[in-house]
Amino acid sequence: MLDRTDPPVFFSPFVSSPMGIEPQWIDYNGHLNMAYYHVLFDRAVDEVYELLGMGPQYLEQRGCSTMVAEAHVRYLREIHEGSPVRVTVQLLAHDAKRFHVFEQLYHASEGWLSATCESMTLHVDMAAKKVAPFPDDIMAALARMQAAHAALPVPEGAGRRVAMPERR
Template sequence: MERVVTPYEGSGHRPWDDAAEIPAPLRLHRTPVSPSWVDYNGHMSESCYLLVFGDSSDAFFRYLGIDEQYRESGRSLYTVETHIHNRREAAEGEPLELSLRVLDHDAKRVHVFHEMHHGETGALLATAEQLLVHVDTNLGRSSEMPDEIQHRLTAIHQAHAALPIPRTVGRPMGIRR
């Protein structure tokens, strides 16, 4: 069986610059809708929205300094929860632009929010709220992130703190009566 490969696999990460301005939100991933992502309804299949959000997360990990070398050291970030809100359809070939903001973090966890927009019209297509946990892959359990990663997360979180919290963050799913 073939394993899933992100578009950023093998690209490493760029060095962190404490003096560099941190965009709010981060815009690290864009991609056209692949023909293999289109379902029998003629638009992007629901599972592929998660795939694209995952690729956006991988771009974010590399922004933080988490790449293959980091993972080879026995550490990684794992997704433990995701809430996706699908707003509009995307058809084959249409451009997607992703943004990500850090909502919160502590020594072991990161709470992020993604937005997927149409790359030409700017229409909001979907959002994803995710909780990530830092893991010691050798022990198979959560672990504290190294100081340099926590430092970078703090800087990103501070840059993103001025952004309004999206209405969907933290909302439970259910049928309202």
């Protein structure tokens, strides 16, 4: 559960609540299915949204929401059913209409990195179905989060692209 202050305090990086790997998420290969890595990353971002003022009530009250325009997931080490996990969320950049985050999924008790997700998210006016500027209060919250994350190094893997290895 989030301890919400006004204005919110943004830890550097943000660390999600603990989560677990559910049995129905395991695929026929005995691995966590790739779709559920996204679920874990999404749940962590939902906690950040609460702090930013863009929680579940945001769409109803403001008529706006967000949509991921691009995401890049790296699967680094298998995570198994029942494993406790946490996700860190680092705000790399933002502007008036979008933000760029890098998330890292860790085994919560052993501390090793399982996966990363880098994404670009757009702020959308749902009535107009167009990208729109964030309201001033959300921009201020993003600026506070960006300031809290400014001293963090750029994570290893940020800015990578999907490509075949170059031949030598």
